[in-house]
Amino acid sequence: MASKKVSKKKSSTKKAAVKKAAVKKAAKKAPAKKAAKKSAKKAAPKKAAKKTPPKKAPAKKVAKKAPAKKAPPKPAPKKAAKKTAAKPAQKAALAGVPVKPVIEKAISAAKKAVKKAVKKVTDLVETAVTTPGLEVGATAPAFSLSDQNGSTVSSADLAGKPYVLYFYPKDDTPGCTREACDFRDDYHTFQSAGIAVLGVSPDSTKSHAGFAEKYSLPFPLLADPDKVLSSAYGAWGKKQNYGKEYMGIIRSTFVVGKDGRVAAVYRGVKVDGHVAKVLARALEGAA
DSSP: OHHHHHHHHHHHHHHHHHHHHHHHHHHHHHHHHHHHHHHHHHHHHHHHHHHHHHHHHHHHHHHHHHHHTTOTTTTHHHHHHHHHHTHHHHHHHHTTOOHHHHHHHHHHHHHHHHHHHHHHHHHHHHSBOOOOOOOTTSBOOOOEEEOTTSOEEEGGGGTTSOEEEEEOSOTTOHHHHHHHHHHHHTHHHHHHTTOEEEEEESSOHHHHHHHHHHHTOOSOEEEOTTOHHHHHTTOEEEEEETTEEEEEEOOEEEEEOTTSBEEEEEESOOSTTHHHHHHHHHHHHHO
16 A cells, blocks of 8 residues: 555656646747747838838839920920011001002012013123124125034025024023024014024034924024134124123124125124014015
8 A cells, every 4th residue: 555655646746747847848938939929020120111112112203204294395486486487467467458468569579670680680691792793794704514403504505695694692591592482483584585594502403403393493503512603703702791701602693695795783682672673684685
């Protein structure tokens, strides 16, 4: 019996010791858990602090975009330029004057000014400084030149017949075209009276062909590229324009009689009304 009691006491003491050990272990684990919780709490703010910077980034983008919206007002000077151009018309409208008649009047005045300037230049070009040429009564120089068709025309072929020889600067230019067309329009009258008409310029036969075809010119156009015939008649020489001298063809016309002598001389020709004068003089000589 005594041995049984001793064994019971021993087992109870063992159980008590085991309980104490369990309590101690639990006591040791509790601070560790508390420390883990505290460390977790301390770590949490750090993570939040790391995440907060990205939230501020959109604010920077908005700040960059804000000045870009103010850029468009730059085209303002163009509008100002358009307004300044429209001021004359606006003034006319404010003054109670219709805008269209004002513009038409300005255009008309400009056209008149241009026409006047062109006439002045033409007159200056036709006023030439030349070496003395052929005079009335002089023997007409002999010649042999090719026309627009490549045919040779010579003074020998015209012996005993009256003819008109007119010198002009260049094919298909305004003044030269008008002069050629005037001779064309009166050509039938010249032809009926037995008077030949010949045009002469330094242009090539090819240029003459195009000019004659374009304006239906029925008379020969002689090519004088070396200015041999033009020089012989005094139609090649110094010309003056705005104080400047240069060499060129001086618009001239010569009427040659049946006797082969110069019957009339026209230098520094003005195209308007010129052919009518030449026709009248040529008809007198042919009568």
